[in-house]
Amino acid sequence: MAKNKFIAYENVFDQCTLRALFKLSSQGYFDEIESPISIGKESNVFTVLKGEERRVVKIYRTAANFKKMQEYMKPDPRFSQVKGSKLTVIYAWARKEYRNLLKAREKGVIVPIPYAVYKNVLVMEYIDGKKLLHDRPKYPKKFYEKLIKEVKKLKTARLVHSDISEYNVLNFKEKPVLIDFSHAVDLRYPNVERFVKRDVKNMVRYFRRLGLKLDEEEEYEKTWQDKK
Ligand SMILES: Nc1ncnc2c1ncn2[C@@H]1O[C@H](COP(=O)(O)OP(=O)(O)O)[C@@H](O)[C@H]1O
Ligand SMILES: [Mg+2]
Known part of the structure; x- marks a missing residue:
């Protein structure tokens, strides 16, 4: 993504999120941010464009309630080892959603295709519904x-x-x-x-x-x- 396309979002995202978005776009997962679809407590969801194709990025807020996330993950054998800083927990939470989507798709459940997860950002298929x-x-x-x-x-x-x-x-x-x-x-x-x-x-x-x-x-x- 060209840096100037990002200027509008400079004050919307924290530095860490901006860097994650840069990285994912430079890896080709999307070209530009289109518009917000949902502003939530834990995450903000935006549509993005990759050429003509619309995709979705879900950005976990780095100010989310990570204690609750951690409590929730502890009894899950896949994520029971996650401890450490707030960001570590939030990144694990984003990875959890990515992995869950992949697993669901493997068994033929109709869910958005997850394309990538990096830090607190998940890129997935846009569902037009x-x-x-x-x-x-x-x-x-x-x-x-x-x-x-x-x-x-x-x-x-x-x-x-x-x-x-x-x-x-x-x-x-x-x-x-x-x-x-x-x-x-x-x-x-x-x-x-x-x-x-x-x-x-x-x-x-x-x-x-x-x-x-x-x-x-x-x-x-x-x-x-x-x-x-
Ligand atoms: N893949 C997607 N395609 C289209 N819309 C989506 C997609 N993912 C999320 N949304 C929209 O964003 C909203 C919030 O996303 P969601 O994953 O439910 O996060 P939250 O934790 O904020 O509820 C959804 O209710 C839906 O309207
Ligand atoms: Mg929801």
Whole structure:
């Protein structure tokens, strides 16, 4: 990325983030930043361009609550060794999302393709859809069933999303695309069922509002215990 294209962002990002963005763009993952799509507590998400192709960069805030992240990662065997400075923890958190996305894709779960992660910056595929919160599916039952299928596939990738809600599912041409995988945990996480229950609860609550008759317990059995 040409340096002058970056001037506008000089005061938006801290030095460390700017350097990470430079590095990723010089490696060819994108050419320029297009516009912000979401400013959150933990991260800011921007669209970027690589030639004609739109991509997404998710930038973890270096002022995020890293203590909470660390607590969350400790029981996850893949990340239990992460200790040290605040930045070390935040970088591990970004890597966790990258690895979770890769793993999910390997098992055929429809998620954005992760292209690269460096420091607190993750580059991934742009999904041209809207959050369920803003774009209700036309056929809720069909959509719900597809979503359950994705959650089951995720289990074969040995992952539980742990943050499913109408905020983290995109409606892409009436297909559910799960996003926001930084919280997703390994199946070995102690008492992992509680996360599955919470995910199911959130899905049931949302789809009931759209008129589906769903029983939480039954849906939990269906997504988690059902071998089919
Ligand atoms: N790959 C993507 N394609 C399109 N939009 C995305 C993508 N990733 C994130 N977004 C948008 O940015 C928002 C925030 O991203 P998310 O990963 O959920 O982070 P947060 O931790 O801030 O919730 C999403 O709700 C969605 O609107
Ligand atoms: Mg989110």
